[in-house]
Each structure stands twice: as structure tokens, then as C-alpha cells.
Amino acid sequence: MELARLADQIIRRPDAWPAIDVAGLTADSREVRPGFLFAALPGTRADGSAFVAQALDKGAAAILAPTAAVLPEVAVPVLRHDSPRKALALMASRFYGGQPRTAVAITGTNGKTSVAAFVREIWDRLGHQAASIGTVGVVTRQGAHTLAHTTPEPVTLHRILKELADDGITHAALETSSHGLAQYRPDGVTFAAGAFTNISRDHLDYHASFEDYFAQKLRLFSEVLPTGASAVVFADSPEAATVAAVARDHGLDVVTVGRAGETIRLVDWARDGLAQRMTVSIDGRQWPVRLPLVGDFQAANALVAAGLALATGGEAEAVLASLEHLKGAAGRLELVGRTDDDAAVFVDFAHTPDALANALNALRPYATGRLVAVFGCGGDRDRGKRPQMGALAAAKADVAYVTDDNPRSEDPAAIRAEIMAATPGGIDIGDRAAAIAEAIAGLHAGDVLLVAGKGHETGQIVGDRVIPFSDQQVVRDCLARRHGHG
Numbered sequence: 001m002e003l004a005r006l007a008d009q010i011i012r013r014p015d016a017w018p019a020i021d022v023a024g025l026t027a028d029s030r031e032v033r034p035g036f037l038f039a040a041l042p043g044t045r046a047d048g049s050a051f052v053a054q055a056l057d058k059g060a061a062a063i064l065a066p067t068a069a070v071l072p073e074v075a076v077p078v079l080r081h082d083s084p085r086k087a088l089a090l091m092a093s094r095f096y097g098g099q100p101r102t103a104v105a106i107t108g109t110n111g112k113t114s115v116a117a118f119v120r121e122i123w124d125r126l127g128h129q130a131a132s133i134g135t136v137g138v139v140t141r142q143g144a145h146t147l148a149h150t151t152p153e154p155v156t157l158h159r160i161l162k163e164l165a166d167d168g169i170t171h172a173a174l175e176t177s178s179h180g181l182a183q184y185r186p187d188g189v190t191f192a193a194g195a196f197t198n199i200s201r202d203h204l205d206y207h208a209s210f211e212d213y214f215a216q217k218l219r220l221f222s223e224v225l226p227t228g229a230s231a232v233v234f235a236d237s238p239e240a241a242t243v244a245a246v247a248r249d250h251g252l253d254v255v256t257v258g259r260a261g262e263t264i265r266l267v268d269w270a271r272d273g274l275a276q277r278m279t280v281s282i283d284g285r286q287w288p289v290r291l292p293l294v295g296d297f298q299a300a301n302a303l304v305a306a307g308l309a310l311a312t313g314g315e316a317e318a319v320l321a322s323l324e325h326l327k328g329a330a331g332r333l334e335l336v337g338r339t340d341d342d343a344a345v346f347v348d349f350a351h352t353p354d355a356l357a358n359a360l361n362a363l364r365p366y367a368t369g370r371l372v373a374v375f376g377c378g379g380d381r382d383r384g385k386r387p388q389m390g391a392l393a394a395a396k397a398d399v400a401y402v403t404d405d406n407p408r409s410e411d412p413a414a415i416r417a418e419i420m421a422a423t424p425g426g427i428d429i430g431d432r433a434a435a436i437a438e439a440i441a442g443l444h445a446g447d448v449l450l451v452a453g454k455g456h457e458t459g460q461i462v463g464d465r466v467i468p469f470s471d472q473q474v475v476r477d478c479l480a481r482r483h484g485h486g
Helices: 001-006 049-058 082-094 112-125 154-166 178-182 210-224 240-249 295-312 316-325 353-366 385-396 412-420 431-441 470-480
Strands: 024-026 036-039 063-064 078-081 100-108 132-133 136-139 142-144 171-175 193-196 230-234 253-258 264-272 274-284 285-291 333-340 346-348 371-375 399-401 448-452 459-462 465-469
Touching: 001 082, 001 210, 024 082, 024 171, 036 049, 036 082, 049 063, 063 082, 063 136, 082 154, 082 193, 082 431, 100 112, 112 154, 112 171, 112 295, 132 154, 132 253, 136 274, 136 371, 142 193, 154 171, 154 264, 193 210, 193 295, 230 240, 230 295, 240 253, 253 295, 264 295, 264 448, 274 295, 274 316, 285 316, 295 333, 295 353, 346 353, 346 470, 353 371, 353 385, 353 448, 371 385, 371 431, 385 399, 385 412, 399 431, 431 448
Parallel strands: 024 036, 036 063, 063 078, 100 171, 100 193, 132 171, 193 230, 230 253, 253 264, 346 448, 371 399, 371 448
Antiparallel strands: 132 136, 136 142, 264 274, 274 285, 333 346, 459 465
16 A cells, blocks of 8 residues: 555645655564565653664564654654654554444443453344454354454454455444543444443553543543444443443433433343343333353343444344354353252352452352352452452351462462452362362352353463463363363
């Protein structure tokens, strides 16, 4: 693509654009190929400006940099922007030039993955070719492949969207994380709607404060969604009024869902075995819905997904009927198996205090015996939530095993000690597989076990290595041995 076409109206330039054909875009100097534009972005660990010479050696045809960046003398065009990350996202959108015709974004602390999976499943049942993009990867009817980030870097994201569109995908649901929003990754995507689930403490290792964290979530509704798009807001969240006000100020059509919802209202709810029955009202008409999932927070996620489906053209009756067939995302309060005396074992991604509390609260009614938890906290992440999660597990579970999550560069024993300090009666077993095995070996009839923190993940990050590890597979292996099949 010609540089002038790629950058026009994104980058201010007083003179004529040089006649250069840009062959690709990247913010990673290792990926530069001849003819590429290299984005020299400031980062938390390194500054892209330090890699300009390397990019030029590999054939970079142009450089994108912050307005005030100090660069070496270069013989190629230098494009400067006060927000180079946003400029890169907009140029990536223009470079790839395609996306599914209907795209929605979901943000919030908890529920993003489930909502994205649910709305994809609803669209599928309505006859659309649909995909979801987020924590568990890119998922379509044909299967899934993993991603490095919940919200991919903009060049990767726009390439994925173009490939999906070329493959016939017409509808896409994108998880938008606070990191992604802060780094302008979803900018340039044309969204028909966006959704807010909830917000609680998370990622304070990255964000300066909770207020900054919330502000990045709000950017979806104040900057990313185009005027006239729909904003689906879970009305029972304490922050719902703030989100709705920001959305209305930006000219968005606000759709509220939940018990306090005005568009989709939850009139009645009750557990039904490992399912739940709801009465849902839309435009004054009520429908009975049986949701085949555990956990009232999954009912909230399902209603947010229904709101997105309605906002993108779905008919109320068909959308609500689709909820009765939802399967959900891997590792989201997933019933992995049962012991031979019918104790149930669930795996969930809960890695924040709020998510852990929600998962334990959801499972408590099913535990006629004890509620048992196996959990840990990640290294190189917000240390403040470690005692909070320990205290919650001690309060809400009958037995709490504290184990390793993804320790990364930290001492795993030190992480566990911070959790154990607030977990009276907790059992410290560092080896995660051993902790799961001991918890399963100790289950009795009526017990429920929650293995929390890693959910769908298939690796454990220890130091700079990723060791193959799946909570689901470990649970299955332990149950097979207990049943005498292993």
C-alpha cells in the first residue's frame, strides 16, 4: 500500500508524501522485512526508538515514532504522532482493509470470555458465521487457535479480522482488556456495539490506580465505539450508571440488562439442578428461559450476550431461545468430572478476588458436603490481591489448598506465603498437580471442588519457561486413577 494512502489524515504532514510502497507493519524490530513500516513505540520494558537502527538494517521503509522521540539520522520517512499506538492501529485497519461486517466489543473485569463465547453461540444458532476473539483464542465453528494476548496487538488483530472476513465470517465478538484499551489495540475496528459486564480490582500492577483501570474500560464507550453504536450495560453493576452516562454523552444507544435492566429485565430466577430457570422480560413480554449452566453470574453474562445479539439485529424470541443451548467457554465454571460417589469437580479461570468469590458463591448451593478450593496467585502481578483471595477462600470454602499458579519470575513459595498469611487453616502444597490430586483424593459424597486460577490455560509459566499444564487434564487423570482406570 502506498505510504500516502496508508497515513493520510492519520499523520499530519506539511509536504507531499514520498512515493513509497509499504509492504507490512510491525512494532517488533525482529519481524521487520524489506518495505515494512516499523513502529518505534515506547514500552514498559524497552523503547522502540532503540531498535530503529536494527529495523533499518532489515529494510524498514518508514518509521512511526512519538512526536518527541529522539531518533538517529535516517534516510527513510519518519512519521510522528502524539499517540503512535493509536496511529498504528488506524493504519493497520487501513492496511488490511477488511473485517466481519458485524463486530462487537466486550469489556469488564469478569465475564468477557463467557459473553464473547455466548454471543458467538447465539449468532451461530441464528444462522450467522461467527467468531470470538479473546482469552481462549480465536474460536469459530471449525475450532480454536490460541493468542498471545486477550486483545491482540493491532497489526495482529486487523490481520485476524481480515482473514476471518475472507473466510466468510460475518459476525465477530472481541474481548477488549484494559491493557488493550490503554494501548489502543481495538482502535480502527468498526464496532456495531460494545458491552460492559462489571468492574473490580485487577491489573493494578499495570494501572496506576483503580480509577485509571476504570478509565481505560470507559474508553471503549467514550472513544472506540462510533456514534450511533449500541452500548450494552449490565445494570446490576454498581458502576452501571457511570458507564451508561459516558455512553450517552458519546451518542451511543444504551441497552441495559439485568434485574434493574430496562431493555432486558430479569424478572425471576431459580436454580434447576446444574442449570437455572429465568423469566426474562423484553418490551413488556415475558419469556421462560432454562439456562444450562451453573452460577447466577453466568445468567448475567448470558443476558449481556443477549443484549449484544439484540443490538445487532436478532429477534427477541430467537435470541432468548438460543440461551437454552449455550455451552460457554472452556475453563469457565466448567464441570470437568465427578468421583464415583458423585463429588463434582469444576475448573474456573477465577484469578481475581471478585471472580473467586463469585465462583465459590455459585458452587456453595451444590455442596451438600464440603466446598473445597485449590487456587494460587500469579507472579509479577498485583500483590495486593493475594491476601484478599486468601481471606475469601478461607471464608467461603470449607477447605482451601494454596498452590502455585503462574509464578513467573517470583519465588513461588513467597507468593504462597503472602496468600497463606490471610488463609487460616489453608493447606500449602506448591506443586499444582499434587495439590489437585490431594484435593480429589480427599473428596467425599456431596463435596464440590473448585480448581481456580488457570481455567483454559494449557501451560504454567515458571521463570522464563512455559511448562505444559492443564487443570482439566490433571483433574481427569486424578479422577481416572481414583476410579481405578489409571
